[in-house]
Amino acid sequence: MTYxxxxxxxxxxxGESDLWCTYAAVRTLRWLDRVGDLPSPExxxxxxxxxxxxxxxxxxxxxxxxxxxxxxxxxxxxxxxPDGSRGTVRGxxxxxxWSTEHAxxxxxxxxxxxxxxxxxxxAVRTLVEIYGERPPETLFDWLAALQSEDGGLAWSPAHAKDxxxxxxxxxxxxxxxxxxxxxxxxLPWDRERLTDWLRGRQSAAGGFTFRAGDETDCLWATFRxxxxxxxxxxxxxxxxxxxxxxxxxxxxxxxxxxWPGYPVQDVWAAFCAVGALRELGARLDGIADGVVARVLSFxxxxxxxxxxxxxxxxxxxxxxAHLMARTFPADGEREAVRWTESCMLPxxxxxxxxxxxxxxxRCTLWALSAGAFEDDAPARARIAQWLxxxxxxxxxxxxxxxxxxxxxxxxxxxxxxxxxxxxxxxxGFLRDIAxxxxxxxTTPGRYANVPGGPATLRSTLQALRALHxxxxxxxxxxxxxxxxxxVPGGGFANEGRRVPDLLSTYEAVLAxxxxxxxxxxxxxxxxxDSVRTAxxxxxxTPLMAxxxxxxxxxxxxxxxxxxxxxxxxxxxxxxx
Amino acid sequence: xxxxxxxxxxxxxxxxxxxxxGDAARTLxxxxxxxxxLPGFDSLAALEYVTAVEGEFGIEVDFVGDDVRYWFSTLGxxxxxxxxxxxxxAA
Numbered sequence: 060m061t062y063x064x065x066x067x068x069x070x071x072x073x074g075e076s077d078l079w080c081t082y083a084a085v086r087t088l089r090w091l092d093r094v095g096d097l098p099s100p101e102x103x104x105x106x107x108x109x110x111x112x113x114x115x116x117x118x119x120x121x122x123x124x125x126x127x128x129x130x131x132x133x134x135x136x137x138x139x140x141p142d143g144s145r146g147t148v149r150g151x152x153x154x155x156x157w158s159t160e161h162a163x164x165x166x167x168x169x170x171x172x173x174x175x176x177x178x179x180x181x182a183v184r185t186l187v188e189i190y191g192e193r194p195p196e197t198l199f200d201w202l203a204a205l206q207s208e209d210g211g212l213a214w215s216p217a218h219a220k221d222x223x224x225x226x227x228x229x230x231x232x233x234x235x236x237x238x239x240x241x242x243x244x245x246l247p248w249d250r251e252r253l254t255d256w257l258r259g260r261q262s263a264a265g266g267f268t269f270r271a272g273d274e275t276d277c278l279w280a281t282f283r284x285x286x287x288x289x290x291x292x293x294x295x296x297x298x299x300x301x302x303x304x305x306x307x308x309x310x311x312x313x314x315x316x317x318w319p320g321y322p323v324q325d326v327w328a329a330f331c332a333v334g335a336l337r338e339l340g341a342r343l344d345g346i347a348d349g350v351v352a353r354v355l356s357f358x359x360x361x362x363x364x365x366x367x368x369x370x371x372x373x374x375x376x377x378x379x380a381h382l383m384a385r386t387f388p389a390d391g392e393r394e395a396v397r398w399t400e401s402c403m404l405p406x407x408x409x410x411x412x413x414x415x416x417x418x419x420x421r422c423t424l425w426a427l428s429a430g431a432f433e434d435d436a437p438a439r440a441r442i443a444q445w446l447x448x449x450x451x452x453x454x455x456x457x458x459x460x461x462x463x464x465x466x467x468x469x470x471x472x473x474x475x476x477x478x479x480x481x482x483x484x485x486x487g488f489l490r491d492i493a494x495x496x497x498x499x500x501t502t503p504g505r506y507a508n509v510p511g512g513p514a515t516l517r518s519t520l521q522a523l524r525a526l527h528x529x530x531x532x533x534x535x536x537x538x539x540x541x542x543x544x545x546v547p548g549g550g551f552a553n554e555g556r557r558v559p560d561l562l563s564t565y566e567a568v569l570a571x572x573x574x575x576x577x578x579x580x581x582x583x584x585x586x587x588d589s590v591r592t593a594x595x596x597x598x599x600t601p602l603m604a605x606x607x608x609x610x611x612x613x614x615x616x617x618x619x620x621x622x623x624x625x626x627x628x629x630x631x632x633x634x635x
Numbered sequence: 636x637x638x639x640x641x642x643x644x645x646x647x648x649x650x651x652x653x654x655x656x657g658d659a660a661r662t663l664x665x666x667x668x669x670x671x672x673l674p675g676f677d678s679l680a681a682l683e684y685v686t687a688v689e690g691e692f693g694i695e696v697d698f699v700g701d702d703v704r705y706w707f708s709t710l711g712x713x714x715x716x717x718x719x720x721x722x723x724x725a726a
Contacts (some may be wrong), residue, residue: 109675113683121677548699558682558698589699602681604704605670 065126065403065414066322069394071374071381074610076106076363077413078119082353083330085362089139089335096355100144102362107133108148116155122599123635126168127159129180134189153190154383156182164201166214171511173454173464175215176205179232187238188456194239197509203247209271210252210607214462217453226269228462230252230283237290238357250291253523257284258296265297265304266318268406275405277318278308282331284323285338294339302341305332309346314353317415318405320428325415331458341499344400366413374413375399375422379429380613383630385620393428399426400600401440407461408445417460418445423632427479428630443481445471447488456495465495467508468633471521474528475631496522504536515553515562516544520570521633527573534574541567541576550601560600561590561607565614568621569629610634638723644692645714651687652710655680665711679706687714694720 062369063550081103086095097103106142110133116125117133130152137145159182160168165237166182179201186192192558204216211224212232220284236247260267266276266282285301286292295301315328329350336343357372365372378395381387385462387395395407402414402422410426411417423442432438451457454466457473474492477485498510499522508523519540526532548561551567566584573576589601596606597615606612620627645665652660656673663669669676669684676684685696685707694717696703706716 105674112679121675122679423700546699548697550699585699589702598704599678600682601698602685602703603678604708605669606680 062320062322062401064398064405066397068371068373069391070375070378070398071395071609072370072373073377074359075362075363075365076359076521077365078110078129078132078363079108079416080326080357080366081106081363083326084134084357085136085139086325087330087333089095090337091343091351092353093347094139094141096351097140098355098358099362100140101146102136103364104140104144104146105139105360106197108146108239110466111152112160113149115150115152116153117152117286124169126143127156127166127185129176130156131185134185138189144287151190153192156185156190160195161201162197163216164195164199166198167509167633168458168464168511171507172509172595173215175458175462176212176228176231176235177214177463180235183235183238189278194235198235199244200240201245202232206248210249210256212248213251215453215464218462221453224256225272225462226257226267226280226284226287228286229257232410233287235289242290242292242338246291248374248514254288254291254293257288257291257293261295261297261594265302267295267301268404275318276304278315278328278331278335279317280307281305282338287336289338290337298339302336302339304340305335305339305349306611308332309351312349314350321404321415323367323415324353326354326357327366327415338501355361360509370414372413375402375410375426376412377609379422379431381611382429383425383427384609384613391450396430396433399429399431400435400438402426403441407449408441409450409460410442410579419460420446420450420457420469420472420476421459421635423631424476427476427600439480442481443485446477447481447485451488452493452495454495454498455491456498457492457494464619465509467496467499467506467525468635469520470495471525472633473524477631478528492525493529496525496624502538513554516540516551516632517553517566517635524570524573524631532574534576537570538576541571541578545582548585549582549589558600558602560588560590560613561597561614562599565618565629566633569620569631572621572629573631577621583618583622585613586620590615637719641714642719643722644717646685646711647691648688648713648717651691652684655683655687663710665714669710670708673674677723688717692717692721694724695706 080521102509112118112327114125117129118125119129124147153495161174166179167174168178170234185192204218205212207219207222209224212229213219213223214228240350262276267280268276269280314324315332316324331413359365373567376400382395402411402418407418410423411418412422450461452465454465457469459469475610477489499506501514504520508518523532523537544556546552546556546559552559553563590598592598592606596612599607599611617629659673706712
């Protein structure tokens, strides 16, 4: 695969700071002892603090629910900023982190969701390193159950039974244990088999992959593998070869790229390379100036960072949204689709939010709906194989990306993708999806985003659409849900029937169409009039006068097209 | 229902905002756009604001029919909206 489309940007740039990029940038500067080079640390603190919700946790973007991922990144990055520049964060997040604890000893990404090792790692680091608290003793039993038959560690005890070891899972588990014990407690795994499995992921070239069978070494896997080995008091099979492989990713006098042939120096490459070199005990002073200069060039006007030079930092959701809203000039459309297709990178056959990041289910659905791989059957087959063969969880559902516990947004998105790409071979995987959906049923016909969570309109409609794709479903429960959440003045509400919002209204019309139900055009028109903004965009709710950004504009525009005389069908999108 | 004067309504709404936004709300002028003037005044905060005002004055807002994005965009407009609603209820 070549990555020429990534050298420039024919996608669309949101211009917004990204939480993960901001964390990675600050951490890299801290590791290089150069956080003092940040020109305006207060603006970084302001961006991070803006992610805090009233429940005390942090969200990966404003308006979303708190999760363990965002809470760790925000609290850690704030702690890394220079003294006196951190601003005021509204109270501790410790109580919120404890709300994600499970009786099984692990932690979930959000309350009620199943435990996974990503969330457990974030929760343990936040509790111990930020708040000085102790995780529960049951943690160690949960961690012990992660060891698979092959010696490596998996995303959850259920994944371990299926033998799905991954370098990232090893790093998160080993680091959670190390953080909780200071590296002094009894190791909950067979050390020799774990070390052998990790060392076995190093290629002859010196870099690492995530799993057995992966073809391309990458800095992400190399950083996580060296980190896990280091916490075990071990080293790679060939430490010198590993350092040489990392250094061969360095553009002289500048920063790093993520794997051979990948053309872009980005924040993740800098973070992973500097992190891995530290773990390997290599000297960093010779590379610091170039890396710091490059990382600082990734700052955005919002105060945080994006993944590369901001004017070239396109992302898949924004680009797909513009494509579906039909805002591209005709000659730019094909280039933009081609750009989203280039975000399918080695070892993971889904599409990423930003190139070089892990593949994500929702982003894959948005890109496919925007036209990606429309005429490329082999690529669509690879996506179906990635979903069914790599990232479907043992409970039958899907999480945002590999190893994350299941949720209805991702599961519904996966059902739609498998329906479009999987052909007859997807039938069994779709039936497994029905098992997860059943676990989220709260009362007959009402569904939550995760088992044990509250039922809402969107999670109910997503569940019913997934069931429709998986095993078939009649329209009775859809009709009931739409009646229950229909706002008399116009639109549909996610909870109750008072406050309508654009996303719920979009999903309501989409579900009605999927199930062949009639809906009231005048009712939809009234709602759209209440969220249309002066600049021709759309707000998420009638409360806001400003456009909610390209994703909101896309949903509003598609609803307008659905109302047009042509009655153009809505793409089957889910967002939250 | 007891009729409330403009100043009292204004002060009680400002107290609602202060509870959520602290000092930034204390110095708020009546015509300042809340989205610009209050850091973090996003759609979620706006919803919390409307709900808190409803609770404070015992009124109910129609989120589509009442043009909430106009009436709840500044302290002054919210005060006017509440005054009219309270008067309607008292009539």
